[in-house]
Amino acid sequence: MMRQAGRYLPEYRAIRSKVDFLTLCRTPELAAEVTLQPVDILGVDAAVIFSDILVVLEALGLEVTFEEHAGPRLSRTINQASDFVPLAHGQIAESLSYVGESIRMVTKELNPRNIPVLGFAGAPFTLAAYAIEGKTSREFLAIRKLMRTQPSEFTRILDRLAEAVAEHLIAQIEAGAGAVQIFDTWAGILSRRDFDQYVAGSIQKTISMVQQKHSVPIILYVKNSHHLIESLSYTGADVLSIDWRTPLQEARRNAGMHVAIQGNLDPSILYCPPSIIQDRTRKMLLQHKNPGYIANLGHGILPDTPVENARAFIDTIKAWRYE
Amino acid sequence: MMRQAGRYLPEYRAIRSKVDFLTLCRTPELAAEVTLQPVDILGVDAAVIFSDILVVLEALGLEVTFEEHAGPRLSRTINQASDFVPLAHGQIAESLSYVGESIRMVTKELNPRNIPVLGFAGAPFTLAAYAIEGKTSREFLAIRKLMRTQPSEFTRILDRLAEAVAEHLIAQIEAGAGAVQIFDTWAGILSRRDFDQYVAGSIQKTISMVQQKHSVPIILYVKNSHHLIESLSYTGADVLSIDWRTPLQEARRNAGMHVAIQGNLDPSILYCPPSIIQDRTRKMLLQHKNPGYIANLGHGILPDTPVENARAFIDTIKAWRYE
Numbered sequence: 055m056m057r058q059a060g061r062y063l064p065e066y067r068a069i070r071s072k073v074d075f076l077t078l079c080r081t082p083e084l085a086a087e088v089t090l091q092p093v094d095i096l097g098v099d100a101a102v103i104f105s106d107i108l109v110v111l112e113a114l115g116l117e118v119t120f121e122e123h124a125g126p127r128l129s130r131t132i133n134q135a136s137d138f139v140p141l142a143h144g145q146i147a148e149s150l151s152y153v154g155e156s157i158r159m160v161t162k163e164l165n166p167r168n169i170p171v172l173g174f175a176g177a178p179f180t181l182a183a184y185a186i187e188g189k190t191s192r193e194f195l196a197i198r199k200l201m202r203t204q205p206s207e208f209t210r211i212l213d214r215l216a217e218a219v220a221e222h223l224i225a226q227i228e229a230g231a232g233a234v235q236i237f238d239t240w241a242g243i244l245s246r247r248d249f250d251q252y253v254a255g256s257i258q259k260t261i262s263m264v265q266q267k268h269s270v271p272i273i274l275y276v277k278n279s280h281h282l283i284e285s286l287s288y289t290g291a292d293v294l295s296i297d298w299r300t301p302l303q304e305a306r307r308n309a310g311m312h313v314a315i316q317g318n319l320d321p322s323i324l325y326c327p328p329s330i331i332q333d334r335t336r337k338m339l340l341q342h343k344n345p346g347y348i349a350n351l352g353h354g355i356l357p358d359t360p361v362e363n364a365r366a367f368i369d370t371i372k373a374w375r376y377e
Numbered sequence: 378m379m380r381q382a383g384r385y386l387p388e389y390r391a392i393r394s395k396v397d398f399l400t401l402c403r404t405p406e407l408a409a410e411v412t413l414q415p416v417d418i419l420g421v422d423a424a425v426i427f428s429d430i431l432v433v434l435e436a437l438g439l440e441v442t443f444e445e446h447a448g449p450r451l452s453r454t455i456n457q458a459s460d461f462v463p464l465a466h467g468q469i470a471e472s473l474s475y476v477g478e479s480i481r482m483v484t485k486e487l488n489p490r491n492i493p494v495l496g497f498a499g500a501p502f503t504l505a506a507y508a509i510e511g512k513t514s515r516e517f518l519a520i521r522k523l524m525r526t527q528p529s530e531f532t533r534i535l536d537r538l539a540e541a542v543a544e545h546l547i548a549q550i551e552a553g554a555g556a557v558q559i560f561d562t563w564a565g566i567l568s569r570r571d572f573d574q575y576v577a578g579s580i581q582k583t584i585s586m587v588q589q590k591h592s593v594p595i596i597l598y599v600k601n602s603h604h605l606i607e608s609l610s611y612t613g614a615d616v617l618s619i620d621w622r623t624p625l626q627e628a629r630r631n632a633g634m635h636v637a638i639q640g641n642l643d644p645s646i647l648y649c650p651p652s653i654i655q656d657r658t659r660k661m662l663l664q665h666k667n668p669g670y671i672a673n674l675g676h677g678i679l680p681d682t683p684v685e686n687a688r689a690f691i692d693t694i695k696a697w698r699y700e
Binding site: 125199202280299300325326356 | 518525601
């Protein structure tokens with residue numbers, strides 16, 4: 055279910071009532087504990103490590119704070135690659151060693167149960183959006199302006215972020231992650247032409263740096279990517295993870311057969327009564343008969359989803375057999 | 378250029394330095410003056426009346442305030458249709474008579490110059506999103522939850538809004554608007570299936586109520602609509618206005634030949650140097666050789682666009698001749 059731990063679980067809220075979000079990310083014992091919660095409570099097939107996409111920006115010298123209901127804020131914004139703290143190779147992984155430690159703890163628990171652990175990181179464009187805007191944005195004026203007026207500097211920023219993200223993903227794989235996900239929350243604001251020209255290369259670079267070291271599956275999620283599917287299929291990712299706006303059969307048609315597809319129930323459907331959840335989940339499963347399909351939500355599970363509804367979703371998938 | 382008047386014009390900023398945004402909307406002399414600015418300064422082919430999509434919610438009893446850099450806030454939120462102030466037929470138009478007055482003043486000035494005036498309103502779903510969330514939202518949790526858990530009540534809300542929007546559009550046409558635009562900023566968050574099931578009917582109702590009274594062209598803009606084009610072509614709108622994420626030739630292919638297409642340069646391209654603006658504008662124009670095409674931006678012009686760049690866009694279009 056993408057970000058699997060979360061406020062919809064009373065067990066998670068109990069821990070969060072004692073520590074703030076970032077402390078939870080940075081404390082391996084607690085991060086490991088909340089990572090395991092959905093595995094035990096819902097019986098999902100894999101664990102997604104509890105962390106945040108913005109930790110890479112912290113390693114690069116941008117302090118992050120989370121205000122309740124307002125999303126993340128950065129202590130400063132950047133407009134050139136040299137605004138990041140210069141770090142030698144290996145220092146990103148070192149500064150984020152607590153993520154590796156969380157993964158090692160979860161792996162130790164789940165390896166005997168044959169349940170894989172997934173690592174993840176934000177994609178260069180999405181991290182650049184936070185670094186340049188300083189917060190979540192509605193119009194992304196600052197990053198769009200930088201991309202249009204200083205395309206070379208913009209590329210240097212994405213390039214630096216690609217290296218940092220790759221280093222973080224490699225460290226997670228070496229700590230035991232059996233697959234990694236790259237989350238591009240915001241690249242869908244671009245036309246396909248601009249995505250291809252300005253952004254695709256930074257995703258390709260990230261993926262190819264990881265693949266040069268390890269051969270675990272790499273999952274690429276781009277939100278709002280209906281117009282980008284074909285381009286995404288050329289990034290080198292093994293799996294395209296799509297949101298609810300692209301019908302699965304259309305994703306398969308536009309992506310070709312060389313990538314697996316993951317997704318894509320609208321997480322707000324988990325607000326419906328269980329009978330409707332079952333029906334919509336089955337209709338989702340019916341859309342994709344090929345092998346190379348991973349049933350999932352189309353975005354992270356929403357905060358106030360009833361646990362029994364999340365369970366109806368998981369149980370429907372686990373009971374499903376293609377004829 | 379969709380919302381044509383705005384902060385990119387020094388002449389607009391001069392007026393806005395004296396009155397706040399809502400006062401400007403509600404004062405016909407001033408609204409008419411800023412409506413005329415882009416016509417005189419840039420030479421656009423039509424004037425778009427200066428107003429705001431949220432005035433219809435004000436007429437329905439929800440007070441709106443604009444905080445600088447934070448977007449609109451509503452004084453209260455609704456979760457059922459009866460939370461709107463009950464109004465008899467005609468009272469919406471009466472309460473928004475200042476918009477009609479602005480249109481009459483602009484029409485008087487532009488009729489002798491053969492320049493049409495465009496009226497507009499927000500679409501029912503987008504207005505419902507503001508009424509239910511109380512502000513701009515990132516995740517639209519409240520409206521998605523209402524749609525999933527109380528679909529009949531959700532439909533009643535859209536239904537009431539469709540009537541109110543139609544009444545407002547009809548009043549604008551009767552005041553002299555030569556065409557009207559319906560703006561659906563947020564319907565693109567829905568899958569096509571959910572759009573068809575829950576939202577399309579409210580747009581169809583709005584359009585058909587207007588068409589029963591008048592035969593002016595109706596333009597429908599839905600942001601982020603790449604996955605919805607075919608459905609939008611069945612709403613009864615005469616023109617589909619699309620954002621920069623749908624290539625024009627793809628919009629034409631998916632919409633069929635029974636609607637005109639309007640759009641769709643990414644407004645952030647107006648941050649580029651004029652030579653690039655000319656190139657990208659020409660490439661846009663080359664994509665659509667059919668009649669039934671209106672050159673435009675793919676969303677409202679951005680606040681800090683240099684005026685000479687907006688002029689480069691308009692001049693390139695006006696100089697263009699299809700061979």
